[in-house]
Amino acid sequence: xxxxxxxxxxxxxxxxxxxxxxxxxxxxxxxxxxxxxxxxxxxxxxxxxxxxxxxxxxxxxxxxxxxxxxxxxxxxxxxxxxxxxxxxxxxxxxxxxxxxxxxxxxxxxxxxxxxxxxxxxxxxxxxxxxxxxxxxxxxxxxxxxxx
Numbered sequence: 059x060x061x062x063x064x065x066x067x068x069x070x071x072x073x074x075x076x077x078x079x080x081x082x083x084x085x086x087x088x089x090x091x092x093x094x095x096x097x098x099x100x101x102x103x104x105x106x107x108x109x110x111x112x113x114x115x116x117x118x119x120x121x122x123x124x125x126x127x128x129x130x131x132x133x134x135x136x137x138x139x140x141x142x143x144x145x146x147x148x149x150x151x152x153x154x155x156x157x158x159x160x161x162x163x164x165x166x167x168x169x170x171x172x173x174x175x176x177x178x179x180x181x182x183x184x185x186x187x188x189x190x191x192x193x194x195x196x197x198x199x200x201x202x203x204x205x
Contacts, residue, residue, distance in 0.1 A: 075127050083120040087112070
């Protein structure tokens with residue numbers, strides 16, 4: 059029964075990271091490329107061509123991340139809840155840091171005034187991603203009690 063529960067958690071974590079990954083990779087990634095093209099004063103035809111290419115590439119990247127996460131969570135489910143939670147925190151932390159990286163051109167481009175709420179939102183993504191990665195490392199410690 060415990061193994062079944064571990065696999066249920068693994069696939070719940072996969073759904074959460076899949077949704078977060080879809081948003082980060084497709085929505086924020088595409089927005090990132092539009093921002094970069096806007097900063098270079100590209101022509102409309104170039105933007106359309108790059109957009110179609112970027113959607114295909116981001117789709118392949120998302121599929122790769124999803125397949126990696128599914129395999130990683132399934133393997134960690136065999137080790138127990140602690141290993142599974144550590145894997146979830148690591149994958150979610152990496153996605154949060156990628157999200158912050160995709161938003162960097164908005165906040166560091168020439169002439170963009172960063173408001174207080176935008177700065178808090180941006181830096182909270184950086185801090186949350188870092189905390190998730192650090193907490194996944196902390197769970198690796200052998201001094202912790204088993205869950």
